Amino acid sequence: MIDRRTTASLLALAATGLLVLSGCSGNAQGGEGDGGSPGRNITMIVPFSAGGGSDLAGRAIAQGLEDVTGSTVTVENIVGGSGAVGYSDLLAKEGDGTTLLASETALMTLPVVQDVQFSHESFTPIMKVGEDYNIVVVAADASYETCMDVVDAAAESSLTAAVSGATGPDHIAWSLIEDQHDISLERVTFESSAEVTAALLGGHIDVAATSPGEIVGQLESGDVKPLCALAPERYEYELLADVPTGAEQGIDVTFAQWRGFIAAGGVSEEHEQYWIDAAREYAETDAYETYIEDNMLQPQVLYGDEFRRYLDEYRQQVEAVLGDE
Amino acid sequence: MFDNLQLGLETAISPENLLWCFVGVMLGTVIGMLPGLGSATGVAILLPVTLGMEPVTALIMLAGIYYGSQYGASTSSILISTPGDSSSVVLTLDGYQMARKGRAGAALAVAALSSFLAAVISLIGLMALARPIADLALEFGPPENLAVILLGLATIVSFAGENMLRSLIMAAVGLLISMVGVASGFTTARFTFGNVNLLSGLDFVAVMIGIFAIGEVLQQIHRGGDPPIRARFRDLMLTKDEFRRSIAPAFRGTGLGFGLGVLPGAGATLATFMSYGLEKQVSKNRKEIGKGAVEGVAAPEASNNAAANASFIPTLSLGIPGSGTTAVLLGAFVIFGLQPGPQLFDQQPDLVWGLLVSFFFGNLLLLILNLPLAPVFAQVLRVPYSYLYPIILFMALIGAFAIGNNTFALWVVFGAGVFGYFMKRFDFPAAPLVLGLVLGPLLERSLVQTSSMGRGNLLILFERPISATLTVAAILAILAPVLLRAVRRRRRSALTSEREEIRQ
Numbered sequence: 001m002i003d004r005r006t007t008a009s010l011l012a013l014a015a016t017g018l019l020v021l022s023g024c025s026g027n028a029q030g031g032e033g034d035g036g037s038p039g040r041n042i043t044m045i046v047p048f049s050a051g052g053g054s055d056l057a058g059r060a061i062a063q064g065l066e067d068v069t070g071s072t073v074t075v076e077n078i079v080g081g082s083g084a085v086g087y088s089d090l091l092a093k094e095g096d097g098t099t100l101l102a103s104e105t106a107l108m109t110l111p112v113v114q115d116v117q118f119s120h121e122s123f124t125p126i127m128k129v130g131e132d133y134n135i136v137v138v139a140a141d142a143s144y145e146t147c148m149d150v151v152d153a154a155a156e157s158s159l160t161a162a163v164s165g166a167t168g169p170d171h172i173a174w175s176l177i178e179d180q181h182d183i184s185l186e187r188v189t190f191e192s193s194a195e196v197t198a199a200l201l202g203g204h205i206d207v208a209a210t211s212p213g214e215i216v217g218q219l220e221s222g223d224v225k226p227l228c229a230l231a232p233e234r235y236e237y238e239l240l241a242d243v244p245t246g247a248e249q250g251i252d253v254t255f256a257q258w259r260g261f262i263a264a265g266g267v268s269e270e271h272e273q274y275w276i277d278a279a280r281e282y283a284e285t286d287a288y289e290t291y292i293e294d295n296m297l298q299p300q301v302l303y304g305d306e307f308r309r310y311l312d313e314y315r316q317q318v319e320a321v322l323g324d325e
Numbered sequence: 326m327f328d329n330l331q332l333g334l335e336t337a338i339s340p341e342n343l344l345w346c347f348v349g350v351m352l353g354t355v356i357g358m359l360p361g362l363g364s365a366t367g368v369a370i371l372l373p374v375t376l377g378m379e380p381v382t383a384l385i386m387l388a389g390i391y392y393g394s395q396y397g398a399s400t401s402s403i404l405i406s407t408p409g410d411s412s413s414v415v416l417t418l419d420g421y422q423m424a425r426k427g428r429a430g431a432a433l434a435v436a437a438l439s440s441f442l443a444a445v446i447s448l449i450g451l452m453a454l455a456r457p458i459a460d461l462a463l464e465f466g467p468p469e470n471l472a473v474i475l476l477g478l479a480t481i482v483s484f485a486g487e488n489m490l491r492s493l494i495m496a497a498v499g500l501l502i503s504m505v506g507v508a509s510g511f512t513t514a515r516f517t518f519g520n521v522n523l524l525s526g527l528d529f530v531a532v533m534i535g536i537f538a539i540g541e542v543l544q545q546i547h548r549g550g551d552p553p554i555r556a557r558f559r560d561l562m563l564t565k566d567e568f569r570r571s572i573a574p575a576f577r578g579t580g581l582g583f584g585l586g587v588l589p590g591a592g593a594t595l596a597t598f599m600s601y602g603l604e605k606q607v608s609k610n611r612k613e614i615g616k617g618a619v620e621g622v623a624a625p626e627a628s629n630n631a632a633a634n635a636s637f638i639p640t641l642s643l644g645i646p647g648s649g650t651t652a653v654l655l656g657a658f659v660i661f662g663l664q665p666g667p668q669l670f671d672q673q674p675d676l677v678w679g680l681l682v683s684f685f686f687g688n689l690l691l692l693i694l695n696l697p698l699a700p701v702f703a704q705v706l707r708v709p710y711s712y713l714y715p716i717i718l719f720m721a722l723i724g725a726f727a728i729g730n731n732t733f734a735l736w737v738v739f740g741a742g743v744f745g746y747f748m749k750r751f752d753f754p755a756a757p758l759v760l761g762l763v764l765g766p767l768l769e770r771s772l773v774q775t776s777s778m779g780r781g782n783l784l785i786l787f788e789r790p791i792s793a794t795l796t797v798a799a800i801l802a803i804l805a806p807v808l809l810r811a812v813r814r815r816r817r818s819a820l821t822s823e824r825e826e827i828r829q
């Protein structure tokens with residue numbers, strides 16, 4: 001039967017339709033002065049297209065901030081240049097406290113490898129929401145049992161490692177491992193983690209490092225075998241609790257894709273503090289926990305200046321690997 | 326399997342699920358018609374609306390948007406030569422020609438019928454054989470994909486006809502345009518001139534909208550605009566002859582689309598081009614194709630829908646998306662707390678089978694919706710072109726902006742439009758350009774991957790049975806028409822000389 005929930009959904013659908021039709025991004029000239037709030041209409045830029053990992057993160061954060069601040073947070077996918085267009089858009093919003101951006105590792109890699117006008121220092125870091133470490137996986141029937149087995153085999157003969165994107169965190173992680181153990185792996189670059197998984201299942205490549213959230217289905221079914229997690233500590237999720245860290249096996253490399261959100265550069269201290277407070281409140285909600293668990297992230301949260309220092313360090317690692325390529 | 330079907334039927338036929346299925350396919354049709362707003366964006370935008378629903382209901386609706394948009398996208402291609410998405414570009418060839426001849430209603434009806442046929446057949450394939458087919462698809466690694474793409478490029482030869490040189494030039498232009506941006510597998514930016522908008526290349530859909538929609542508008546203005554098409558309502562219906570001629574192409578298109586749709590990466594667009602190329606080779610009316618033949622609509626439209634359904638095979642049975650839109654749908658699974666992966670069929674049988682059975686109802690609704698509407702939509706063309714083209718321009722620009730909320734796309738559209746106008750004026754074919762543009766990035770990616778896998782040696786292509794077979798097929802596809810022509814010519818000259826001998 002068509003119940004009340006259906007009616008509610010239909011109404012919501014109609015409302016969304018109206019929003020989409022009117023192209024309403026609701027630009028923000030909201031009332032100042034309630035607790036340092038920069039305005040009631042906030043824009044969350046997502047520099048990648050709708051439906052991807054960044055978009056899911058952006059929408060989850062936007063919803064969370066909406067709930068804790070009572071403001072309207074509209075997600076706007078500004079797509080292009082592998083993320084560069086969205087960041088450039090935020091760059092032009094200097095001093096505007098009403099525009100946020102759902103950020104991730106592209107903020108760090110783009111300035112190193114491409115000729116862009118921004119770096120992480122151009123913006124105001126607000127919150128690191130969580131970290132997505134890589135786990136090293138092989139096909140279920142592979143002979144390797146630990147990450148050290150892979151390193152030893154790579155020293156003997158040439159192995160292929162699938163990576164998603166030429167500047168992705170998995171590529172950087174492998175480069176750090178290569179430097180540490182003086183080996184070299186042949187990279188086969190794919191466009192997405194899903195393609196990496198397919199290549200691994202088909203036996204076309206030897207090894208991959210991937211976010212656990214991307215491969216959890218194959219881990220559950222036993223089609224792939226996790227060897228180690230390139231994380232400082234073991235995961236607490238049941239499925240991954242038995243996977244040792246790289247350090248336990250003698251590979252002292254941890255490298256993660258982080259997710260978080262930033263504000264434009266040059267925003268007032270009052271607005272910066274407003275968003276940090278809102279972020280702290282968001283981190284306490286169930287919605288935050290659900291997002292982290294659904295995507296199998298590690299909830300390592302940083303705010304404001306701590307986040308900034310983390311990014312400074314991150315930049316050095318990225319530069320060391322990608323800067324001389 | 327019949328237990329599962331019954332389970333699926335029970336889920337899909339509940340009034341609530343049927344209602345949302347209907348809403349989904351309706352929205353999909355509209356989203357598909359709007360250029361630039363593809364099904365992936367449509368699903369992503371409407372995903373939050375579904376959060377209050379039961380997971381299965383939500384997924385039924387979201388999937389409905391996906392295949393509904395496949396129906397809608399063909400409408401704007403046929404009527405105003407403005408492809409709704411990349412997989413309906415091919416329809417601007419014969420579909421639009423049919424419309425200009427006053428057969429728009431027939432073209433739309435054939436598109437709907439062949440879509441439905443393809444959807445039902447591929448759905449049966451999907452239900453019966455999902456897991457084995459998915460395992461087979463995994464056999465396709467980079468070398469195999471490279472071989473498929475080479476085979477796709479080889480179909481340019483069949484597009485070419487007498488215009489071989491012009492076709493090859495346009496294919497090369499398409500490949501060249503696809504090179505703009507960061508090289509696959511590397512960090513080097515090419516042809517970007519320091520513009521960050523170009524780092525990820527020229528957007529395919531923006532280029533398409535420019536070349537087809539704007540280019541056509543400019544051309545019409547240049548020529549003074551075609552007179553509105555004065556067709557009586559009755560004449561817009563599909564004739565028996567047209568129906569009969571569409572059957573075989575629709576079946577062939579379904580087969581090809583199903584095969585290519587399973588492969589992650591290659592997908593629907595390539596399938597439409599290859600099935601069109603196939604018709605140009607094997608159809609009885611192959612001479613007519615390109616000038617408004619019903620075969621040129623039936624085959625690509627069937628392959629397009631079959632590919633969309635087939636892309637659910639790796640999505641549901643492995644948790645690996647078969648297309649851009651199914652990738653977004655997988656994101657929806659996670660949001661609903663469902664774990665996509667090899668165990669989905671076992672853990673959530675009512676959900677999976679309910680979803681699959683709903684495809685049947687959805688496609689049936691689309692057919693019921695689209696068949697009577699075909700002649701109605703075709704009435705659009707009775708509007709004088711001078712009133713029509715501002716609307717086309719408006720839709721094209723909105724569509725281009727919608728791709729990335731980015732005004733740079735508008736410049737791409739204008740540039741491509743001027744280019745498209747000169748292409749039309751000097752009689753350069755658009756199809757090879759599109760094929761080059763679609764296949765360029767895929768070709769480069771799989772070439773680089775294959776080369777890495779072979780440690781720099783591309784002969785790996787011939788060391789694996791599937792890729793070796795496909796590569797040889799590609800080479801034959803290029804050579805066969807040339808050889809056939811030579812053989813025919815020799816036979817003909819042999820015949821004439823025989824006749825001359827008899828006469829003597």
